[in-house]
Amino acid sequence: RKEVEQDPGPFNVPEGATVAFNCTYSNSASQSFFWYRQDCRKEPKLLMSVYSSGNEDGRFTAQLNRASQYISLLIRDSKLSDSATYLCVASSDSNYQLIWGAGTKLIIKP
Amino acid sequence: DTEVTQTPKHLVMGMTNKKSLKCEQHMGHRAMYWYKQKAKKPPELMFVYSYEKLSINESVPSRFSPECPNSSLLNLHLHALQPEDSALYLCASSQEQGAREQFFGPGTRLTVL
Numbered sequence: 001r002k003e004v005e006q007d008p009g010p011f012n013v014p015e016g017a018t019v020a021f022n023c024t025y026s027n028s029a030s031q032s033f034f035w036y037r038q039d040c041r042k043e044p045k046l047l048m049s050v051y052s053s054g055n056e057d058g059r060f061t062a063q064l065n066r067a068s069q070y071i072s073l074l075i076r077d078s079k080l081s082d083s084a085t086y087l088c089v090a091s092s093d094s095n096y097q098l099i100w101g102a103g104t105k106l107i108i109k110p
Numbered sequence: 111d112t113e114v115t116q117t118p119k120h121l122v123m124g125m126t127n128k129k130s131l132k133c134e135q136h137m138g139h140r141a142m143y144w145y146k147q148k149a150k151k152p153p154e155l156m157f158v159y160s161y162e163k164l165s166i167n168e169s170v171p172s173r174f175s176p177e178c179p180n181s182s183l184l185n186l187h188l189h190a191l192q193p194e195d196s197a198l199y200l201c202a203s204s205q206e207q208g209a210r211e212q213f214f215g216p217g218t219r220l221t222v223l
Contacts, residue, residue: 032210034211041198041219042216042217043200043214043215043216043217044153044200044214045214046211046212046213049211087152091208096207096208097155097158097166098155098212100152100153101152102151102152103150103152
């Protein structure tokens with residue numbers, strides 16, 4: 001079983017729609033969680049850290065569900081520029097390293 | 111300044127060549143990382159430096175040799191690479207080593223012929 005699992009997609013979504021991804025993690029001791037976005041042939045860029053209470057940044061909302069060991073990312077009013085691969089990241093059992101999911105590809109269509 | 115820079119952007123090398131990748135950050139971060147990323151895969155950790163000392167080597171072959179000359183610079187020396195080493199090499203930094211936000215440079219796209 002992979003430590004961090006994501007649906008690879010692609011998610012094809014019309015512009016303006018709301019889209020949500022989930023990511024599951026296997027290590028119950030993980031304490032830090034992040035979402036990164038990566039455009040084709042570019043570096044990953046930090047989108048959001050995910051806190052226990054959930055957090056929102058503009059059109060983006062991240063939630064953590066410790067009981068079910070998943071984190072989610074919600075994108076509202078999606079834009080063409082949101083098209084990217086979204087990488088879910090969780091800390092390792094020692095909380096000394098980051099474990100990366102394989103990413104979910106999102107395509108926003110006009 | 112929240113930027114991590116990497117040079118060169120692209121590198122093509124033969125299997126007998128020696129080359130180096132360079133990374134620089136001026137955010138005062140004390141942890142720096144080398145990752146390798148193949149197409150459609152997540153970044154794969156290679157090395158971690160913490161306070162200029164090698165902290166983690168993820169069983170990387172010796173043809174990759176990291177170096178941290180000072181707290182802002184990180185190099186990756188390449189020698190006798192194989193075609194399967196062709197990938198995007200990413201440098202990242204974070205305030206301290208640990209499960210913290212990491213900030214990436216644009217990467218060096220390496221092709222080994």
